Amino acid sequence: MQSVRRLLSGDRRALARTISLIELAGPDAQKALAELYPHTGQAHVVGVTGAPGTGKSTLVNALAKSYRCRDVTVGIVAVDPSSPFSGGALLGDRIRMRDLAGDAGVFIRSMATRGSLGGLARATADVILVLDAAGFQRIVVETVGVGQAEVEIASAAHSVVVVASPGMGDEVQAIKAGVMEIADVFAVNKADREGADHAVMAIKMMQGLAPSPPSSPSSPSAPSERTGDGWQPPVIKTVATRGTGVDEVLQAVEAHAAYLHETHLYGGRERQRVVRELETILRTTLLARLRARLPEERFQDLVAQVAAREVDPYSAVEQLLRAGESL
Amino acid sequence: MSERKIRVLIAKPGLDGHDRGAKVVARALRDAGMEVIYTGIRQTPEMIAEAALQEDVDVVGLSILSGAHMTLCPRVVQLLAQQGMNDVVVLTGGIIPDEDVPALQAAGVRGIFGPGTNTFDIVSFIENQVPDRAGCSE
Numbered sequence: 001m002q003s004v005r006r007l008l009s010g011d012r013r014a015l016a017r018t019i020s021l022i023e024l025a026g027p028d029a030q031k032a033l034a035e036l037y038p039h040t041g042q043a044h045v046v047g048v049t050g051a052p053g054t055g056k057s058t059l060v061n062a063l064a065k066s067y068r069c070r071d072v073t074v075g076i077v078a079v080d081p082s083s084p085f086s087g088g089a090l091l092g093d094r095i096r097m098r099d100l101a102g103d104a105g106v107f108i109r110s111m112a113t114r115g116s117l118g119g120l121a122r123a124t125a126d127v128i129l130v131l132d133a134a135g136f137q138r139i140v141v142e143t144v145g146v147g148q149a150e151v152e153i154a155s156a157a158h159s160v161v162v163v164a165s166p167g168m169g170d171e172v173q174a175i176k177a178g179v180m181e182i183a184d185v186f187a188v189n190k191a192d193r194e195g196a197d198h199a200v201m202a203i204k205m206m207q208g209l210a211p212s213p214p215s216s217p218s219s220p221s222a223p224s225e226r227t228g229d230g231w232q233p234p235v236i237k238t239v240a241t242r243g244t245g246v247d248e249v250l251q252a253v254e255a256h257a258a259y260l261h262e263t264h265l266y267g268g269r270e271r272q273r274v275v276r277e278l279e280t281i282l283r284t285t286l287l288a289r290l291r292a293r294l295p296e297e298r299f300q301d302l303v304a305q306v307a308a309r310e311v312d313p314y315s316a317v318e319q320l321l322r323a324g325e326s327l
Numbered sequence: 328m329s330e331r332k333i334r335v336l337i338a339k340p341g342l343d344g345h346d347r348g349a350k351v352v353a354r355a356l357r358d359a360g361m362e363v364i365y366t367g368i369r370q371t372p373e374m375i376a377e378a379a380l381q382e383d384v385d386v387v388g389l390s391i392l393s394g395a396h397m398t399l400c401p402r403v404v405q406l407l408a409q410q411g412m413n414d415v416v417v418l419t420g421g422i423i424p425d426e427d428v429p430a431l432q433a434a435g436v437r438g439i440f441g442p443g444t445n446t447f448d449i450v451s452f453i454e455n456q457v458p459d460r461a462g463c464s465e
Contacts, residue, residue, distance in 0.1 A: 013411055016383040087332070088357035093352060094378060095367035101374040108381055112332070112362045 012107065015134050017107055022126045033126060039133040039179050043075070044257050047157030048142045049179060054165040055159055055189040057096035058240040059249070066243075066250045067138055073105040073130035074140040079124060079153065082112040084108060089113070093142060107136065112309045122280050125151045156273055159256045159268070161249060163184045165201065166195035180206055183233045185252040191245065203235050229265055249288035257318055290324045298323060332393075333361040335386040338375045340399040341370045349419060351392035355446035356388075356453070372399055378404035379415060385457045393422040397430065404435035413432050416456045420444070 003021075006014035018036075022029045048063075050056050057078065064074045078093035087113035100106045111127060124141060131139050143153050162183035167190075188199045234252050238245035260266040291299070302319060305311040311319075337353045339346055346368050353363045364382045366375065380389050387407065389400060401421050408416050418438040419431065430438055440454050 013380055016381055020334075020383045084364075086358045086360045088360040088361045089332075090353055090357045091362060091364045093366075094364060098367065098370075098374065101371075101377055110362075110364050110382055112424060114332070172433075 001032055001035055004032050007036075007130070008039060015107065015130065016109070018324045019127050019130050022130055023111070023114075025123070029126070033129065036129060036133040037321055040129045041132065043128075043132040043136055043139045045128055045132075045139045045141065045158070046165060047153065047155075047160040047182075048140060049144070049160065050163030050165075050187075050189075051181075052144055054163045055143050055240050056144075056163050057093040057237060059161075059163055059187060059189055059246070060093075060140050061099055062240045063098040063242050063245040064097070064106055064140065066246050068100075068103060068105055070302075071105075072138055074100075074107075074134045075128075075134070075136035075138065076100075076106070076108040077111055077124060077127055077131070077141045078108065079111045079113060079141065079143045080102050081144065084115050087114075092232055107131065107134070111175055122277070122284070125277060128156075140215060146304060150274075156276070157183045158254050158269060161187055163189050164199055166193050166199040167191040174236075184231060185249060186233055186235040186255045187238045187241050187245070187249050188235060189238045192242075196237055200235050202236060205258070207233065207235075227304040230263065231259055231270065286297075290320065293324050294320065333386065333453060334382060334384040335361050335365065335388060335453070336364045336375065336379050336382055336384045337388045337390070338370045338378070339367045339390050340370050340372055340375055341391055341392035341395045342369060342391045343391070344368045345392050346390070348392070349388075352420060352446060352449060352457065353386060354388070359450040359454075360373060361450075361453070372402040372406055375403050376410060376412075379407060379412060380410050384415065384417065386416045386453055389417070389419045389421075391419060391423075394422070396421070396423055397427060400431055400436050401434035408435075416453065418449070418452075420449075431461065 002013045003018050015237050018032055021032055043315060046063075048056050048060055060076060060078070064076060067074045069138065076097070078097075080093065081091060082089040091110035091112060093110055097108055100108065107123050109127065111124065114123070124143075127268070128139050128141065141153060141157055160182045162185070163239075164186065166188065186203050188196055188203070234248075236245050236248045236252060238249060240246060247265045260269065299320070302311065302316045306313050306316050335353075335356050336354075337349050339349050346412070349365070354363045356363045364378065364384065366378050370378075375389070376386065387403065389396075389403060391399060396419060401447055404417050407417065409412070416437050417435060418440065419436050420440040421442075423431065423439055431439060437456060438449070440449055440452075
């Protein structure tokens with residue numbers, strides 16, 4: 001594919017167009033991905049997530065600036081929700097990223113979640129692959145940390161920064177909802193506001209409630225698969241608008257990256273990511289194939305039967321599977 | 328496979344900070360099912376062209392109330408063309424005197440929408456100008 005070759009040689013327009021193609025999915029996207037894939041696997045992927053209004057975009061902006069001071073190239077994927085009513089989206093993360101304009105070492109792409117169920121994580125993962133193939137050394141993925149899909153995207157990253165801010169009253173509630181476990185670094189942003197210490201304390205208390213890490217966290221054999229990988233997520237106070245604490249966040253992310261490699265956890269995470277990826281693709285592909293084989297009225301007929309309580313949903317699925325096989 | 332969405336960049340070049348019009352349009356386009364990237368105020372033409380490239384948009388909407396439209400709009404069109412983005416539809420809104428309209432159109436600004444424009448007119452203008460992406464699922 002010509003666009004892929006141009007992308008690999010550093011053509012930014014080809015990169016942007018390829019991302020659009022990948023977002024659409026479909027056969028052309030698959031072809032492009034197949035060509036790109038051998039060039040991926042170089043970038044360290046950093047997920048940044050947290051409740052709305054905590055300052056994620058501003059922190060990403062500051063973090064990218066810090067990376068650029070170290071001559072590290074950065075790709076940014078900023079994900080915002082699509083409206084469930086119109087299907088449109090208002091993507092405003094760039095407003096906070098204006099400092100990065102005019103720098104060829106940065107590429108920012110806004111992404112709407114679009115409609116497809118479960119497709120979001122996959123689309124984001126694919127866009128990350130494109131930026132990875134284009135040679136960006138760090139890829140930062142920003143998602144609103146509410147909802148399973150966003151947590152899923154973030155957890156696909158190698159290192160996850162969870163952003164909280166004081167004075168939101170429920171800062172810990174927000175963190176508790178599934179995001180606590182995926183954090184490798186906590187940033188308490190807007191730390192010049194009242195209540196920052198309280199927020200830090202609250203996060204540390206939550207950490208204290210978790211089962212303690214293995215006694216010798218430095219030993220590479222000790223950490224298990226998922227829980228207690230021995231990494232204690234640092235809690236860092238930041239004021240992203242002024243750049244305060246941002247270098248510490250960067251260092252924590254880099255320390256985490258180094259830790260993953262030293263402890264050989266990196267390979268484990270990659271494997272987990274691939275397992276999830278394959279399962280997702282398999283699921284959507286199988287569903288699409290089955291639906292394509294089954295006459296629509298047959299499906300709708302069963303829907304009506306289940307709705308009328310004539311058939312239970314599990315039996316309905318069994319029927320669909322059998323019908324799909326016999327066709 | 329997801330649906331092809333019309334992508335629009337809404338930007339405010341120049342130094343005026345009155346962004347209500349830009350936000351109203353951004354919101355209307357979102358409600359019409361488009362993906363709108365809003366970049367905020369005080370953007371240079373270079374920043375706008377760069378964002379348009381990275382976001383691979385079909386449309387760039389410029390909101391200008393400062394009177395600098397005769398400088399800023401043609402510059403954005405020119406920069407987009409330099410990047411090979413000749414097909415991008417450039418629109419402008421804000422305070423544009425009638426006598427400037429022909430010159431702006433000659434410079435490549437395809438649609439000009441002043442105060443009092445119904446947002447539906449902007450939506451249908453865009454949908455007509457970007458026909459291959461409007462509402463069709465590939």
